[in-house]
Amino acid sequence: MKRKVTLKQIAKELDVSISTVSKSLRNSPEIGVETREKVQAFAKFYNYKPNNIALSLKNRKTKTIGIIIPEIVHHFFSTVINGIEHVANENGYSVIICLSDDSFDKEVLNMEMLANGSIDGFIMSLSKETQFKADFHHITEVINQGMPVVMFDRVTNEILCDKVIIDDKSAAYEAVQSLIDKGRRRIALVTTVDYVSVGKLRTDGYVKALLDNGIPFDEELIIKIEDVETCEITISQLLEDKLIDAVFAVNELFAVTIIKTANKRGLKVPEDLAVIAFTDGIISKYSTPTITTVSQSGAKMGNKAAQILIDRLENEDENEDENYVTEVIETHLIERESTD
């Protein structure tokens, strides 16, 4: 077991000073060619690699990005991480990931932990509980300490920082409009409870599309699901009572459950019931029938978020004027079998 070699050890072996070794390895012209080559050869032989922690302490930058997300077992968030990771890696950054499990306390704890020198900046999506409590002091604090934060998807207007989002409202509008274009009139919305910012925006888009098309907006066609496990009953009732001919679901889990429930009740998708889901994921692609979705390119969001953060990190001194950007990622409808 040969432990990693340090500058100190090389210096001792070669009987030169640590400074000389350090400079030689960075190939500084300050040092004589002969010495430089000797040191470099020796270092190469012993596979010397500088210690990241020491560099971090010295440079006061870690070259790592902290990611805080509600959960990872979720196709959308995985694709975002994927997107972040690739851009980060290309730029010599690592990513360190913490999960809030949609809990406010875990989110705060994790942020505090990472903020104490472990990372250079954050990319995050708010936990449900944080959105519900609307308590963002932990984020403000981090920003006040001069650490850049980029929020994506589940963001809040109460914090000023860079953001990467999709236009949830207009994407929802587009989806509903497409249903209307196909002659559907009784369109239900299956959504989550209101305090999740994106849920509210999608509802707004839904309502606007209806009204713009002169379709009366019926409060009873909006179903708010608290818990995925129990949603089947709620959905069953919706199908039973309301004579609907289309559903816009705010995620694909709801959508696939709707399709299965409809099938059980003898309704055919898309003939009797058209279904569109928000967020294109693995389920929609492999469900039977496959589901038309609003693609919400997680990879692109991740790329963009990482790019923005890194840009800010690398130009920290230059533009201290904080002109925060809000990047809106394009969405588009992926037409599949669940709409005709």
Add this chain to the structure above:
Amino acid sequence: MKRKVTLKQIAKELDVSISTVSKSLRNSPEIGVETREKVQAFAKFYNYKPNNIALSLKNRKTKTIGIIIPEIVHHFFSTVINGIEHVANENGYSVIICLSDDSFDKEVLNMEMLANGSIDGFIMSLSKETQFKADFHHITEVINQGMPVVMFDRVTNEILCDKVIIDDKSAAYEAVQSLIDKGRRRIALVTTVDYVSVGKLRTDGYVKALLDNGIPFDEELIIKIEDVETCEITISQLLEDKLIDAVFAVNELFAVTIIKTANKRGLKVPEDLAVIAFTDGIISKYSTPTITTVSQSGAKMGNKAAQILIDRLENEDENEDENYVTEVIETHLIERESTD
């Protein structure tokens, strides 16, 4: 913008030495109660938190775990990360994640990067390319430097270290046996190319189950898929030519494709064709029909891997005798609609 406060600043403000501040904050009895309280109050007021990087350098441990996996947009790997993350967090560790994208070079690069002081130990699953090349020098090197490595799922016998796996062979055996028990005789295997260790083991289990039941083993019923995109044609041919009544697929993507292809050809699942998939994921649960799977509890694997690594980390000095463990996680069949 108030930057994070350091010991030095507190010392200066309070006109005491840095040592005194440090000791006071750790509540050392060495320091007078009055001084201690004064310092603590001040630190609390300024929300002092020690700098992780400085601590890491000093203690020569980072309290972070490096995870190297082939990809993250994959339900199984997400669940493993989830499992790791939770145990890690409970024990005060963070996780830093790097993706190899199934590339040997990226795997090597990422490991080297993290091994230079950024982390205390690795949890990893081999990239396809690494398994193909059977080149593990980067892992040996890390281990030789005294950094513990725990491998999971895609492991190799050529490296001695702790491992967390499932018994792929016997799990496959069990799956195929269950098909036989249901009266199926012409059972096809849809698998990946051979160099992925788990693929080979699952094939072994399949063959053994057939032979143990006196069913002739027909080489032509084993289909090796290189590329998911083009597999539909191959599968279509299988269904056309071979008069099979069941399929065992080594992953759920293959399984769902088989079902869809069978449907197109007018075959009904499970009546005409029973289907079992390895690895329980989101697709199997929401496919129509839902798919019977071999559950491969990623969360449990992650928990265990993290536990093993942390145990090793925390007892580093005590037991220098390296008695590596290989933990075998239980699997079980989750019966759903695709088998009757």
Add this chain to the structure above:
DNA sequence: CTGAAAGCGCTTACAG
């Protein structure tokens, strides 16, 4: 009871 010093592994301005 308090503080100066050494050290973790590095870099760099400065002296010689």
Add this chain to the structure above:
DNA sequence: CTGAAAGCGCTTACAG
């Protein structure tokens, strides 16, 4: 051309 010193932010054995 080479090296001693200071410093990044901390801890701790030791001196006073």
